[in-house]
Amino acid sequence: MHIENTDIEGLMVLHLDVHADNRGWFRESWQRETMTALGLPDFRPVQSNVAFNAKAGTTRGLHAEPWDKLVTVGTGRVQGGWCDLREGSPTHGRTVSVEIARDVAVFVPRGVANGYQSLEDATTYLYLVNDHWSPDAAYVNVSLGLIDWPLEPTEVSEKDRTHPLLLDAPSVPPRRILVTGAEGQVGRALRKVLPEAEFVDRDEFDITDPPERPWRQYSAIINAAAYTAVDAAEEDRAPAWAVNAQGPAKLARIAAENNLTLVQLSTDYVFDGTAGRPYTEDDPVGPLSVYGASKAAGEAAAATAPRHYIVRTSWVVGDGKNFVDTMRDLAERDIQPQVVHDQKGRPTFSGDLARGIVHLLRTRPEYGIYHLTGGGDEVGFDELAMAVYTGLHRDPDMVHPVSSEQYFAGKAHAPRPSRSTLSTDKIEATGFVPQNWRVGLALYVL
Known part of the structure; x- marks a missing residue:
């Protein structure tokens, strides 16, 4: 078996192994492990369909449904034809035609209009799809005249005869990304780099009881929603666990059932701070607080989704309440704060x-x-505060370092890790190099 690409991006021709003897022949039309290893997307089919075509020349299409499909034949031969209708595709409008016989299958990505013509009488056309037909789904069609068919098209339905020309056919939008926690610091930052995504806040989308969505029309969920009141979580345990642990579990189930990628945001607070070196992704967690424990549980839940990225970060600074803005406000009012150094x-x-x-x-x-996390040197909160004061042309000696014991004396608070620097070697190996935090701070306080 081998796979070849075509002039339409993502449209792949599979040359199948056929085993024949005096009884007939056998082949594997779908073998997930083998085919994905060769480069076919793991499209997770949920339905198998068969179309019988009585006469040669029967022609159907071109139909772009909101799902991926793998097409082949059971008996006879067909000429397949495809046109890329995907919005933003580098091969939009391009057509491809391939003969499909018992040793050939074609993977058709969502948004590529599909059609075929029977080349023999009594042809059976087989296809696997990764979503169920729905009257509410969006279907886009284009003229079958785009394909140079080998035979004169016959037995064409009236509906297929009237499909629009390419110039008049709408494009098929890509699967969407859903971002929860839209009003948080990360959610607001994601709006700038993912303007096409769907953003929901907790009033629109409760992750502890996710509302229904046509989930197979999504490609990913980025869960930026979280209960982040570290100290309050010590007493307010049920809401913290509901949002930080149970919510990700429910999103992971949705992702697993619908072949989505789940991105779960997590925190340095899953560690106890005793490592004496930057933590790696393989280090065991040991949270000190209810907040940290709930986020560690959320990580374990998110990992049950076959496609998941758990992104641990620390000391987030952005559009919203954060430490740097607090220090900026104090500096601008010439206040001399006490800030923990440990x-x-x-x-x-x-x-x-x-x-x-x-x-x-x-x-x-x-x-x-x-x-x-940000790149660069490890610092204490006091040093970060001093850097803010310096950036605002204030005397850094206005910041007074104190121990956590001194700072929290007499106050109810959650225990924090004393050192929670995270190693970024793994993500850097993928080609992403985090910005040095000192550069980021200089740009932020301008």
Whole structure:
């Protein structure tokens, strides 16, 4: 068996192994492990269809349905014909025609209009699809006259005769990306790099009870929704666990059932801070707080989705409430704050984090956990505060370093990891190099 590409991006011709003897022949029309290893997308079919064509010359198409399909024949031969109607495709409008016999199958990606002509009487046309037909789905058709058919088309339905010319046929939009937590720092940053995505906040989309969606018309879910009140979570445990653990579990189930990629945002707080070196993705978690434990549980839940990226980050700075903005406000009012010196890590600017998430979705490295923080040196919160004051032309000595014990004396608070720097070597190996946090800070405070 081997696979060849065609002039339409993603349209693939499979040359199948056929085993014949005096009884007839046998072939594997769909063999997931073998075919995906050869480059066929793991499209997870859910339905098998058969179309019988009594006479040679019977011609059907061209139909672009909102699903992928794998087509072949059971008996006889057909001439397949395709036209790319995908919005934004580099091969939009291009056509391809291939003869399909018992040793040939063709993978047709969603949005590529599909048609065929029977070359023999009593032909059976077989196809697998990865979504069920629905009267509410969007179907796009284009004229079968785009294909130079070997035979004079006969037995053509009236509907197929009236399909529009390519010039008048609408394009098929790509599958969508759903982003939860749209009003958070990461959600707002993702809006800038994924303007075509669908963004939902907690009023529109409760991840603990996800509303119905035509999920197979999506390609990915980015879960940027979270319960982030670290101290309040110590007492407010049920809501923290519902959002940070149960919600990702339900999204992972949706992703698994519908062949979606799930991106789950997580945190350095899943570690206890005792490693004495930057944490890698393979280090065991050991959260100190309810918040950290709930996020670690959310990671475990997200990992049940076959296609998942768990993105751990730290000290996020972006459009919303964050440490740098707090220090900026204090500096501009010439206030001399006390800031802890014994919690160390690296800040991450939300724009850089958003770009890294998009990088994972577009380059599709191995699924799993990735650390994505700002690059550069490890600092304490006091040093970060001093850098903010310096950037605003204030005296950094206005920041007074104190221990966590001193800062939280008499206050109810959750325990924090003392050192939670995350190694970014793994994501850098995929081609994404995080921005040095000092560069990000300089740009942010301008």
